[in-house]
Amino acid sequence: MHIFGAGMPHGPFFLFWLIIPTLCVFLVFKLLRERRRPESEPQAMDEARMIQEMYRSLARMEERIEVLESLLQEKERKDG
Incomplete structure (x- = not known):
């Protein structure tokens, strides 16, 4: 027996x-999925902001370390 019956009258239906x-x-x-995108965009912006702040903090720390080394x-020159 065919799925659509005899002569397929129900095929399009x-x-x-x-x-x-x-x-x-x-x-x-x-x-x-479209609704979720606006929620994830601010999260991505927050993550980017955090990464930028970490980069700035590391740059400041590097400057401090260089000052301490100098x-x-x-x-040592004065003592030596």
Whole structure:
């Protein structure tokens, strides 16, 4: 026995009920994914801001270390 019956009179009707729910599910997932994007963008901006702040902090720390090294070298020259 054929899936669509004798002569396939129900074929287009069956395909209609197969395609419409599939499209609906696809659209729902797409809309849900679009809604999540604005929430993730601020999070990405916050992460970028944190990384920039860490980079600035490391640059300041490097400057401090260089100053301390130069102070130690000057002290060694005076003592030595």
